[in-house]
Amino acid sequence: MSVSKDDLRDLYAGRLGWDKTKAIISGPKDDDRFETAVEVLQEQVSWPERILMPLREHLYVVESGGERVVKCDCGHEFGDWRRNWKLSALIIARDDEASLEEIYPGLRRPDPALCEVREFICPGCGSLLDVESVPVGCPIVFDALPDLDTFYAEWLGRPLQGVRRCEDLTHEITSRWGQAEL
Amino acid sequence: MTTLENRPDSDRRGDDGTDTGRRGLGEGGATLAEMLAQRRRQLTETGCYAGITDPHVLAEDPVRAELFHSRIMAALIAGRETTRLVSASPFVREVAELAIGIYTPEGDNIAQSIGIQVHIRCMGEVVQWMIEHDYEHAVGIEAGDIFWCNDPSVAGLHPADVYDLLPVFHDGELIAWVCTVTMEMDIGAVSPGCMPIANVERATDGIRFVAEKVGTEGRLRHDIELKIQYSLDMSDIFLLDRKGATAANLKVADEIGRMIGEFGLDYFKTATRELIEVERRNQIARLRQRTVPGRYRNVVPLEYYMADQPVSWLPARKDHIRLVPIEMRIDGDGALTLDFEGAGEWGWHPFNATPSGMWGGFAFTLVQSIAYDGRANLGSLLPVDLRLPLGSVLNPEDVRPLATASIWAPVIDIFSLWCAMASNAFFMRGFREEMFTYRGGSGMQMAGYDQYGMRRPLLAAPTGNFGSGATGVCDGIDAGGSLITAEIDLGNAEIWECFMPYLDLGRRLEPYSVGWGRFRSGACVPTAAMLHRSTQTIAAGVVGGAAEFILPNVGLGGGYPGGKRFNVVMRDTDVPARIERREPLFHELGHPAHPTYEMLDAEVTHPHHMAPPMEVNDHDILVTAIGSPGGYGDPIERDLDAIRVDLDDGLADRQIAEDVYCAEVEFDDAAKEWRVDPQGSARRRDAKRAERLARAVPVEDWWRRSRRRLLDHDIDPMLSEMYASSMRLSEPFTTEFKEFWALPEDWTPGEGRP
Numbered sequence: 047m048s049v050s051k052d053d054l055r056d057l058y059a060g061r062l063g064w065d066k067t068k069a070i071i072s073g074p075k076d077d078d079r080f081e082t083a084v085e086v087l088q089e090q091v092s093w094p095e096r097i098l099m100p101l102r103e104h105l106y107v108v109e110s111g112g113e114r115v116v117k118c119d120c121g122h123e124f125g126d127w128r129r130n131w132k133l134s135a136l137i138i139a140r141d142d143e144a145s146l147e148e149i150y151p152g153l154r155r156p157d158p159a160l161c162e163v164r165e166f167i168c169p170g171c172g173s174l175l176d177v178e179s180v181p182v183g184c185p186i187v188f189d190a191l192p193d194l195d196t197f198y199a200e201w202l203g204r205p206l207q208g209v210r211r212c213e214d215l216t217h218e219i220t221s222r223w224g225q226a227e228l
Numbered sequence: 229m230t231t232l233e234n235r236p237d238s239d240r241r242g243d244d245g246t247d248t249g250r251r252g253l254g255e256g257g258a259t260l261a262e263m264l265a266q267r268r269r270q271l272t273e274t275g276c277y278a279g280i281t282d283p284h285v286l287a288e289d290p291v292r293a294e295l296f297h298s299r300i301m302a303a304l305i306a307g308r309e310t311t312r313l314v315s316a317s318p319f320v321r322e323v324a325e326l327a328i329g330i331y332t333p334e335g336d337n338i339a340q341s342i343g344i345q346v347h348i349r350c351m352g353e354v355v356q357w358m359i360e361h362d363y364e365h366a367v368g369i370e371a372g373d374i375f376w377c378n379d380p381s382v383a384g385l386h387p388a389d390v391y392d393l394l395p396v397f398h399d400g401e402l403i404a405w406v407c408t409v410t411m412e413m414d415i416g417a418v419s420p421g422c423m424p425i426a427n428v429e430r431a432t433d434g435i436r437f438v439a440e441k442v443g444t445e446g447r448l449r450h451d452i453e454l455k456i457q458y459s460l461d462m463s464d465i466f467l468l469d470r471k472g473a474t475a476a477n478l479k480v481a482d483e484i485g486r487m488i489g490e491f492g493l494d495y496f497k498t499a500t501r502e503l504i505e506v507e508r509r510n511q512i513a514r515l516r517q518r519t520v521p522g523r524y525r526n527v528v529p530l531e532y533y534m535a536d537q538p539v540s541w542l543p544a545r546k547d548h549i550r551l552v553p554i555e556m557r558i559d560g561d562g563a564l565t566l567d568f569e570g571a572g573e574w575g576w577h578p579f580n581a582t583p584s585g586m587w588g589g590f591a592f593t594l595v596q597s598i599a600y601d602g603r604a605n606l607g608s609l610l611p612v613d614l615r616l617p618l619g620s621v622l623n624p625e626d627v628r629p630l631a632t633a634s635i636w637a638p639v640i641d642i643f644s645l646w647c648a649m650a651s652n653a654f655f656m657r658g659f660r661e662e663m664f665t666y667r668g669g670s671g672m673q674m675a676g677y678d679q680y681g682m683r684r685p686l687l688a689a690p691t692g693n694f695g696s697g698a699t700g701v702c703d704g705i706d707a708g709g710s711l712i713t714a715e716i717d718l719g720n721a722e723i724w725e726c727f728m729p730y731l732d733l734g735r736r737l738e739p740y741s742v743g744w745g746r747f748r749s750g751a752c753v754p755t756a757a758m759l760h761r762s763t764q765t766i767a768a769g770v771v772g773g774a775a776e777f778i779l780p781n782v783g784l785g786g787g788y789p790g791g792k793r794f795n796v797v798m799r800d801t802d803v804p805a806r807i808e809r810r811e812p813l814f815h816e817l818g819h820p821a822h823p824t825y826e827m828l829d830a831e832v833t834h835p836h837h838m839a840p841p842m843e844v845n846d847h848d849i850l851v852t853a854i855g856s857p858g859g860y861g862d863p864i865e866r867d868l869d870a871i872r873v874d875l876d877d878g879l880a881d882r883q884i885a886e887d888v889y890c891a892e893v894e895f896d897d898a899a900k901e902w903r904v905d906p907q908g909s910a911r912r913r914d915a916k917r918a919e920r921l922a923r924a925v926p927v928e929d930w931w932r933r934s935r936r937r938l939l940d941h942d943i944d945p946m947l948s949e950m951y952a953s954s955m956r957l958s959e960p961f962t963t964e965f966k967e968f969w970a971l972p973e974d975w976t977p978g979e980g981r982p
């Protein structure tokens with residue numbers, strides 16, 4: 047069973063209607079979903095770079111100038127997908143009572159001595175890309191590092207141009223920041 | 229078929245009384261230990277369950293195969309209903325916290341009924357533990373034998389889950405096991421009795437059955453029945469649950485006999501094993517179809533507040549937090565690894581996980597999120613590797629000395645966050661409708677004299693009050709999101725009131741429990757119980773999740789985690805006077821910054837999730853407000869009409885609509901309806917984006933400030949100790965932590981600053 051492009055577009059937008067949505071939720075999963083999704087999303091973005099993979103709301107891994115970079119639908123680029131994009135974003139760190147109360151009033155507020163709620167904002171469009179709630183002092187979480195080459199070559203059977211080793215390169219950023227501290 | 233009527237008098241005799249010459253109970257006279265060793269060897273050598281490299285028997289006749297599987301499932305589901313009908317406990321009858329499964333002679337799960345999907349592997353681990361401890365010869369295993377196990381150092385998630393195991397024989401050969409689990413209200417633990425927190429050593433955990441043979445010929449031993457009657461306050465409930473479980477097991481065993489008559493023994497043996505191997509392959513196929521290979525991460529803080537617990541093992545009396553990093557790796561071949569490198573150390577509290585408990589947590593999460601086609605069994609778990617550092621809070625070197633009343637607590641938090649990780653994988657593959665999170669909840673439990681004058685544990689455990697997380701395509705479900713038991717139910721308030729000396733003051737969806745987002749999570753139902761007609765009661769926390777002051781990281785794609793959960797205890801209330809004056813009582817929470825209960829004249833406290841025992845009296849009120857899991861997407865992108873509907877339904881208020889969703893809303897007093905202004909909302913949302921850009925700083929600036937705090941040891945001492953604990957156990961964690969913050973080689977977390 048395949049889901050049509052129109053239905054998938056509406057499903058993602060939350061306007062497909064419950065009957066059809068429920069059928070997709072409960073039905074057998076479609077083998078060509080990824081291809082349909084990439085087609086739908088490619089049509090929705092205003093820039094020409096090829097989408098290799100949707101990463102999360104607003105963000106895509108795209109092929110840009112021979113590199114694979116994280117790009118917002120607004121056009122802002124965050125750099126190589128192997129470096130945690132969050133380090134190249136803007137942040138609102140809710141680490142005191144007043145800033146936490148804005149979201150979590152009264153009895154619903156976490157304790158700022160222990161908990162930091164980090165909001166990662168796109169510098170291009172001001173979208174809230176991620177909310178990270180972790181203990182104070184915890185390194186930023188690198189949510190997802192997709193193995194693009196294995197995926198395209200072994201799972202889809204159509205390898206990408208120019209293999210890139212799938213490894214976490216976030217330390218390149220933090221070590222540069224660390225150099226400046228010395 | 230060998231059931232009770234034609235049981236062999238020795239394992240050497242077949243149904244016709246001739247000497248079979250068998251050494252062991254297994255296939256062709258093999259011992260169970262030999263069979264178990266062979267299964268393990270075959271899996272290692274071939275990568276396939278039972279060495280089945282070419283499963284073909286089921287595929288050759290799919291109609292027959294389908295009939296076969298349906299018969300097994302029908303038998304199991306009927307067995308489960310049998311237990312419910314015999315049982316008297318509201319856990320079993322109202323909440324339906326039970327399940328029944330069928331296992332190979334080696335303890336490998338073939339199929340499991342609907343119901344709580346935690347114990348698929350755990351109950352089989354008990355069988356394997358018995359085999360490894362030579363029960364075949366040292367204890368004896370015969371048709372009609374009843375074995376009980378509720379010791380988590382053998383398997384399981386807490387002693388309140390009691391496993392009933394029945395071996396099934398055919399012609400002198402042990403061909404299967406049938407196992408039922410029910411959760412018990414009373415297992416004779418220290419007060420408050422079912423999942424006590426003030427409980428750090430095994431003896432206070434309650435009565436334990438270490439895979440004991442408690443009956444023969446389908447009958448419970450008289451001395452065991454007496455032991456229960458002398459050990460438990462609610463022995464009648466316990467024994468009725470057991471009778472229900474035994475009846476169900478025998479019923480399923482009989483059905484297996486009929487199936488062998490129809491399908492033949494060879495088909496039964498081959499088909500049941502192929503069901504496991506085929507499911508192993510299906511699990512890999514599902515993962516390859518719905519996810520993307522790669523590396524996924526999250527972190528789980530576990531908060532343990534034990535300093536004020538009245539326990540006599542004094543080293544237990546300290547508050548501490550443990551960090552559990554989770555790394556999920558999905559390989560090209562569809563294998564899944566969950567690596568917990570960096571998990572902090574175990575401690576003296578009843579909330580250490582165990583490998584068995586972690587498998588239990590993974591089992592129910594996997595079944596509800598990926599392997600939900602009704603064919604889940606051990607095969608679903610075979611392509612998975614859990615790496616649990618020895619000595620950590622997930623894998624203490626020796627569980628036996630420890631209390632284990634709530635292995636659930638860390639397990640729920642860990643696998644709820646695993647759902648968020650899996651959701652990222654589903655998103656990348658395009659399956660946004662599969663995204664999902666859930667969250668544990670803690671509350672208050674009691675012990676004391678009920679309204680009939682009986683002293684007993686007083687745990688009410690409605691599971692239907694959780695809101696579920698948002699998906700990537702729609703809101704979460706209000707009050708229906710407990711992943712642990714899929715067929716959840718709040719139960720009838722009136723039934724709980726019959727069992728508990730309290731009156732339920734209100735059951736209303738709570739808007740501020742919600743995780744905000746473009747799609748919001750479901751809302752939770754807080755509980756408010758007013759004590760009624762008890763002569764003496766203590767209340768204490770009950771922990772179904774170790775998160776308290778740190779919100780779990782379950783927001784998806786820009787959505788927020790739901791708010792902090794909390795307890796409220798109101799003592800010496802003016803409720804009697806209010807009733808006298810016919811004035812309103814408190815029925816819903818209202819706004820969390822100025823809750824409606826403030827109208828009562830009472831002594832109010834807000835104990836944390838591990839509330840130590842306290843005395844409570846008639847008209848005192850215990851409130852538990854749990855928090856929902858995650859919303860999905862930027863809340864200021866939420867559909868305006870959805871906001872209007874939430875307002876009209878009381879699932880949002882003006883503050884939420886305006887401050888969180890940034891919508892321009894007005895209440896139409898004449899029509900008694902909310903109106904949302906699209907232009908005004910667009911302006912608010914543009915302003916919000918501009919405000920964010922003005923307020924936010926580059927992560928590099930924040931990184932420098934946070935790094936400075938670590939260098940100055942300017943963080944809470946409990947967090948310093950949390951990081952130190954992970955560093956004591958893990959070199960890779962230490963290296964990566966220092967690398968991320970560019971800390972000097974000789975840096976240590978220090979003492980912290982209160």
Ligand SMILES: [Zn+2]
Binds near residue numbers: 119122168169171
């Ligand atoms: Zn953007």
